[in-house]
Structure formats: structure tokens, C-alpha cells
Amino acid sequence: MDDDEVRPLHSLSGQVAQLHRLDASLVERLRHEALTAPAPWKSAYGEYQSGGWWTTSLMNATGDAADVTIGDCTARPTDLLAQMPTAAALLADLGLSYMWVRLARLEANAFLWEHRDYDELDQVERHRLHIPLHTNSSAFLVTGGTKIHMAGGRIWRLTPTFPHGVCNLLGPDRIHLIADVYADDAYQHLAHRSQTHPASVEPLPPASRAELAERLAAARCLADLGYVDAAEQLLLRLFYAVAMPEGTGYDLIADLHTALGDAEAATRWKAAKDKLLARTAR
Incomplete structure (x- = not known):
């Protein structure tokens, strides 16, 4: 290593993968629901963000869409999911064991600062799935010293125990459906359909x-x-x-x-x- 370079301490392997491909018309219906449903967007975890990051829950412990502070639970549908039939049908069809499901919206010129998640992974195996619904090429994830645009049309898996951050430089808003799920046979079936080296990857210069x-x-x-x-x-x-x-x-x-x-x-x-x-x- 060049003495003048300050390199990251970990690689991309195991941190992010593309999973199941989704039908384009399904993604468009999901996007329309996310943009038009009367979501009670809430700002939480302010210390982790620059401002401009909002969430609302589709499945959680209480059934209240405005309850966005994530905790371990057996999730149940919220009042918002009842107004999003396409999303509800997709979640049912996937047949996963959900801990929490939410919509996350990141405005233009907004950042989620470098952080890591999931202390409980050592006790109970769980995974974080992203379904991009409304995005742009200036919205990207950074993990392992690598810049990744999570493009639409697929379910993505992110391993958030690695330090990572997200930004949306220019807009429009980036909206993802994010599902935290427990590991079970349904998840393993989904995970087997993975592409571990996504096309939209750009290593950052050291x-x-x-x-x-x-x-x-x-x-x-x-x-x-x-x-x-x-x-x-x-x-x-x-x-x-x-x-x-x-x-x-x-x-x-x-x-x-x-x-x-x-x-x-x-x-x-x-x-x-x-x-x-x-x-x-x-």
C-alpha cells in the first residue's frame, strides 16, 4: 500500500447483493402507491442524518404507521398498508417472516451519515431487504469503500452490520420499501437467487x-x-x-x-x- 493512502478496513464481499427481479409493471404500481398513499412521514434518529430522511411503517409491532422506532417484534400490518394493496400483496407473496417493514424517503441533498445497525444479529439471524421504488442516479449507498446505486427492478439485500451511509445528492426524492426479515426457509429461497456483484458498483478512490x-x-x-x-x-x-x-x-x-x-x-x-x-x- 502506498504510504500516502488511507484505505478502508473491509471489502464489499457479503455486504450487498441483488436478489429477485421484479416485474416492471409491479414496481410501477408500488411506486404509485408510495407516492400517493396518505403516509404519516416521520423524522427519527436525527443524530444519524443531515435532515431530509423520513420513514413510515407498513408492518410493525403496533399497527400504527407513525410508529417508526424499530424494535424486535412479530410485525403486523399497519393502517397505511391497508391503503396500499399492491405492497400488501407483494409482502404476502414473498411469504417472509417480517420484523419491520417501512417506506424510507430521502430528499435531495440529504445524507444518512456513516453508521452500522443490528446488535441482535449474533442472537437472531435477520436480514435487511430494499426495494427501490423512486430513485435517481445521484442517490447511492456507500459500504466497504464502494459507491452503489440501488437501481429499481430488484430486491436488494444489505448487510447493515458493516459501516454504511446513504446520500441523495440532486434528487428527486429516493423512496425505498425496506423490510427487516428473520432468516427462515422463505428467506433462504429468496437469497439463493442472488447476484453478489451488482452492475452499478463504483469503487471510491482511496x-x-x-x-x-x-x-x-x-x-x-x-x-x-x-x-x-x-x-x-x-x-x-x-x-x-x-x-x-x-x-x-x-x-x-x-x-x-x-x-x-x-x-x-x-x-x-x-x-x-x-x-x-x-x-x-x-
């Missing part, structure tokens, strides 16, 4: 130490002008542009605040790194 230092200096200039939030986001957005070891963006923000003489903020961002990259379900 970050150089000089590039990280330059970005940190630019953030310091913003902070000195009073734009501290913008400085922090400038560093967090590095995750979507270059491949870096886990948590590098958070470390850079802590370094920024240390240089500014704000020990409390530096400690807060170190704690944020520990929380966002710990294995906790959300």
Missing part, C-alpha cells in the same frame, strides 16, 4: 493523507468564520467521496474541535462515533 489534511484545513476555515455546522458536514461528506477506514470522518471532526480549543465538542463527537458505529438496531 483517501490520501494529504487530501484529508486539506479537507480538515478547509473545515477549520469555515469554523473560524462561524460556520461550525457546515465545517462538520464538510468532513462527514468525505465518506461519500473517498474510501477511508471506519469512523475517519468522526475522528476528523474531533480533531477539528480539539484544534479550535473546544474539548467538550471533541468529546461529544468521539462519543457520536462510538454510538453511530456500535452495533445497535435502528
Whole structure:
């Protein structure tokens, strides 16, 4: 490895895969339902996002679509799913054991920051499935130092125990149906129809130490002008542009605040790194 490169610590293998292909007319009906149903969109987990990320539940523990804080349960349909017959029929046809099913909407110029999910995977095997319904080429997932546009027309599997993040740079809104499911025979049947190397994959260039230092200096200039939030986001957005070891963006923000003489903020961002990259379900 070049001494000037700062490489990520893990590869793409096992993190994301394309599964079952869906009929185009079915996807269009699902998209229409997602765009027109009276969904009670809720913003949750604010510390994990830039703003602009909204969810609403189709299956959960309570049957209330506005209940979006995910927890382990045997999911039941919500009042919203009752108004989305195409989605309800697809979920029934798949025959999976659902923990939680939701719609997730990411607006233009919005980010889900680098994080990981699912502390319980060591106890109960479960998987996260994505069905893209409304998307664009500037909306992509980053995992394993790789940029992946989750294109429509398929069910995708994401293994969210690896650090990952999502962005939608230009819009329009990105809307996915996301199902957290328990491992069973129905899931194994679906998983066997997988393409482990999706076509829409682009490795990010490894970050150089000089590039990280330059970005940190630019953030310091913003902070000195009073734009501290913008400085922090400038560093967090590095995750979507270059491949870096886990948590590098958070470390850079802590370094920024240390240089500014704000020990409390530096400690807060170190704690944020520990929380966002710990294995906790959300």
C-alpha cells in the first residue's frame, strides 16, 4: 500500500447483493402507491442524518404507521398498508417472516451519515431487504469503500452490520420499501437467487493523507468564520467521496474541535462515533 493512502478496513464481499427481479409493471404500481398513499412521514434518529430522511411503517409491532422506532417484534400490518394493496400483496407473496417493514424517503441533498445497525444479529439471524421504488442516479449507498446505486427492478439485500451511509445528492426524492426479515426457509429461497456483484458498483478512490489534511484545513476555515455546522458536514461528506477506514470522518471532526480549543465538542463527537458505529438496531 502506498504510504500516502488511507484505505478502508473491509471489502464489499457479503455486504450487498441483488436478489429477485421484479416485474416492471409491479414496481410501477408500488411506486404509485408510495407516492400517493396518505403516509404519516416521520423524522427519527436525527443524530444519524443531515435532515431530509423520513420513514413510515407498513408492518410493525403496533399497527400504527407513525410508529417508526424499530424494535424486535412479530410485525403486523399497519393502517397505511391497508391503503396500499399492491405492497400488501407483494409482502404476502414473498411469504417472509417480517420484523419491520417501512417506506424510507430521502430528499435531495440529504445524507444518512456513516453508521452500522443490528446488535441482535449474533442472537437472531435477520436480514435487511430494499426495494427501490423512486430513485435517481445521484442517490447511492456507500459500504466497504464502494459507491452503489440501488437501481429499481430488484430486491436488494444489505448487510447493515458493516459501516454504511446513504446520500441523495440532486434528487428527486429516493423512496425505498425496506423490510427487516428473520432468516427462515422463505428467506433462504429468496437469497439463493442472488447476484453478489451488482452492475452499478463504483469503487471510491482511496483517501490520501494529504487530501484529508486539506479537507480538515478547509473545515477549520469555515469554523473560524462561524460556520461550525457546515465545517462538520464538510468532513462527514468525505465518506461519500473517498474510501477511508471506519469512523475517519468522526475522528476528523474531533480533531477539528480539539484544534479550535473546544474539548467538550471533541468529546461529544468521539462519543457520536462510538454510538453511530456500535452495533445497535435502528
